[in-house]
Structures are given as C-alpha cells and as structure tokens.
Amino acid sequence: MRATAKANSNIALIKYWGKRNEPLILPTNNSLSVTLDGLYTETTVEFKEELTEDVFTLNDRSITGIPYNRVTQFLNLFRDYSGKANLYAQVDSTNHVPTAAGFASSASGFAALAASAAKALNLKLSNEELSKFTRQGSGSACRSVYGGFVEWEMGENDDGSDSFAVQVAPQEHWDLRVAAVVLTAQEKDVSSRDGMKLTVDTSLFYDGWLAGIPHDLGEIKKGIATRDFEKVGAIAEANCLKMHATTLGANPPFTYWQDSTMAVMQTVQQLRADNTLAYFTIDAGPNVKVLYLPEDEEKVLNTIRQVDSVTDIIVSKVGEGITYP
Ligand code: DP6
Numbered sequence: 435m436r437a438t439a440k441a442n443s444n445i446a447l448i449k450y451w452g453k454r455n456e457p458l459i460l461p462t463n464n465s466l467s468v469t470l471d472g473l474y475t476e477t478t479v480e481f482k483e484e485l486t487e488d489v490f491t492l493n494d495r496s497i498t499g500i501p502y503n504r505v506t507q508f509l510n511l512f513r514d515y516s517g518k519a520n521l522y523a524q525v526d527s528t529n530h531v532p533t534a535a536g537f538a539s540s541a542s543g544f545a546a547l548a549a550s551a552a553k554a555l556n557l558k559l560s561n562e563e564l565s566k567f568t569r570q571g572s573g574s575a576c577r578s579v580y581g582g583f584v585e586w587e588m589g590e591n592d593d594g595s596d597s598f599a600v601q602v603a604p605q606e607h608w609d610l611r612v613a614a615v616v617l618t619a620q621e622k623d624v625s626s627r628d629g630m631k632l633t634v635d636t637s638l639f640y641d642g643w644l645a646g647i648p649h650d651l652g653e654i655k656k657g658i659a660t661r662d663f664e665k666v667g668a669i670a671e672a673n674c675l676k677m678h679a680t681t682l683g684a685n686p687p688f689t690y691w692q693d694s695t696m697a698v699m700q701t702v703q704q705l706r707a708d709n710t711l712a713y714f715t716i717d718a719g720p721n722v723k724v725l726y727l728p729e730d731e732e733k734v735l736n737t738i739r740q741v742d743s744v745t746d747i748i749v750s751k752v753g754e755g756i757t758y759p
Contacts, residue, residue: 435521436480437553441545441578442753443473445612445715445723447670448650449677450573450586451643452634458594459573462634463647466585466602466654467577470612471753475542477527479550485522492527508544508571512551515567523551531748544571545578549756564756565598574626581605581754583658585651605752608661611731613724615738616746617694624688626718632684639683643676667713667725674715690719694743698722701741705734 450465488506490497497505505525513519527543548568552559559567561579569576569586576598577584582605589597624632633640650673657665681688695716702724705712712726712734726734735747 435482435554435556436478437550438476438478438759439546439549439553440474440476440757440759441542441549441575442469442471442581442755443475443539443542444469444574444577444584444753446574446577446717447654447666447715448647448673449717450630451677451680452630452640453573454588455592455594456631458597459569459571460594460597461573461586461588463644464585464588464651465574465577466583466651467574468583468610468612469578469581469605469753469755470614470750472612472748472750473539473542473614474530474753475527475539475546476530476759477525477543477546477550479547479554480524481518481521481554482524483521485524488522488525490525490527493529504571505547508547509551511567511570512555512557516555516557518555523554525550540572541574541578544568544575545756547571548575549579549758553758561755562598562600566594569594569597569599579756582607582752585655601755602655603658605754608658608752609728610663610752611726611728612750613726613735613738614748614750615698615722615724615744616748617692617698617721617743624690624718629681629688629690629718632688633680636685637680637683639680643680646673646676663711663727667711670715670725671713678716690716692720694741695720695722697741697743698724698738701738705737710734710737 444467446465446467448466450461452462454460454462490502490505545568565576565579577586580601583603584599585602586599654669702712702714710730710733714722
C-alpha cells in the first residue's frame, strides 16, 4: 500500500477566481492553464495498519497545523471512497522548486498527493476521476493531472460530478516557455483562497470579471489550436489584469502587486514595444510569470534579469501530466 507520484505545477492563462461551492471547491468559471515542467512535487504515500493518525513531511520537515489538516482531510476522501475509515498514511512530499520563494505550489502538491494516494490504495481511477479528487484539495490542482494545455470545466451539478479538467492540447503541441520571475521570498499576505472569497463576496467588479470569461476562453482556445502566440499572450495578459482588477473593487480593497511586480510588467510591455513578443501573467502573489517563444529566450531573460528586484528566474517548458517514477 505504498506509491510515489510526481506532478508538475501549472499556470493559468484564463484564471480560476471564485467558488460557487466552497467545501466541494466548485468554481464560478472555467479556467485554462499550461502545465510547467520546472516546478513540481514528488510524493510518496504509504498506508500502514500500525499508524493511529496520518504523518506528513514536506522537504524532510514534519508538518502540523493547517497544512497538515488539509492533507488529512484530503486523505479522508480516499478513505471514504475505499471504505477504509481507520487506515492512516505516512506522506512524504518534496517540492522541487529551485529557490524557496513564493512558488510553494498547492497545485503540484495536491495532484501528486491524489495520484500517490489513489495508487497506494490500488484504486483504478480515470484521469477524469482523479481530477475530481484533486480538485477537492485545491482547485487549480485539478489541472495538473494532465500535461500540455488544460481546461477545468466548471460543471453545473451541485455535487461536483461534472467539474473536472480535460486536456485541450498535449505537451508536444507547442513549445512555449514560461519564466517564473522571483521577486520576494515573503509569505503572501492574502492567500488565493481568502482573496477569491473576499472578491466574490464584496467586489463590485466581480460580475464584469465573469462576463468576460466566455470571450477570453473561446479566443484563447482558437489561439492555442493555431499556435497564434500574439493572440494567446494578449488574451492571457488581459485576463490576468481583469482578475487583479476585481481585488481593487473588493471591500476592503487589496492588491497582490508590489512595486517590483509593476516593474516586471512594464519591462515585459517594453519588450513588446521593441518587437519581442513576451506577455505576463500573475497569480495570487507578487511574482510574475512571463510567456515567450524559445527563439526569444536570451533577449527576454537578459532583459528581465536587469530589473532591480529580480532575485531569480525559473524557466519552464510545457510539462507532462502525472507520472509514477
Ligand atoms: C490565482 O487553487 O490556490 O492561481 O481552490 O482555494 O485551493 P483553492 O485555490 P487555488 O487558487 C488559484 C487561483 C489562481 C488562478 C488559477 O490558478 O487559476
């Protein structure tokens, strides 16, 4: 009853930003991401008869408190499903992130945990079923089940049975690059979970955010299908700006951006003004991810490195889905 799984992180080009059901993690809109090969988690789960509670280590450190509770609650889904109520697990996770700076990823973490737990219990789940389990650990994680370009279909059912991710295009479809630009090692002030809830509950701009999704999603899928980088980049950047605009309309208003975030955003826009195609996207924190094509790598990275507050850059190609090393 032991298994190891590896899952890559992902970056949303069309953001998931809001829940219609919090316990089940059902979103208010479809989202679409690229799986990244440079940021990943490897997890070994072993269910043992002799354990009286779950044990969780992350990068060789014993974890307690809220992160521990999220892991045990997540494992409860698997215990319920397999009818093994009192079977506890030793969970050992390693986050492979070259620097310890704001990229501790719940997406790769819950995808690797779901896959290793399912395999350890010998559950023969389809990717769709695995994605539904993974979704209940962290929404964005359900997209990391697959490689390439992935859409999370929000679904309509109250029980979440039709809310899971599907692959839009495989990893080999398109050789894009994503640079994760590290600006700060600080813990973020407002988690994505709290930030999206405050926004859904209070932001005057939330309806506007939702109204723009069908257009952005339709266009970006056309752009991916035809490998139209200008189209995909422009839509991703605009979608990110709309998501972040909703936080300014919340009560109380907040933003994830710092001065250094703006400095990188403006550098990316300047690259475009100088005829190098690069686009940014930002999640619920200050760090920026930059999309570009392989032939522009040197120019893009050299330019971004010159921004004062940049401490590191982690380059990813389009990554694969879950594997069992
Ligand atoms: C801004 O997946 O971290 O990165 O479902 O509450 O765990 P929970 O939230 P999470 O939110 C990710 C939000 C985002 C956009 C995205 O990845 O789509």
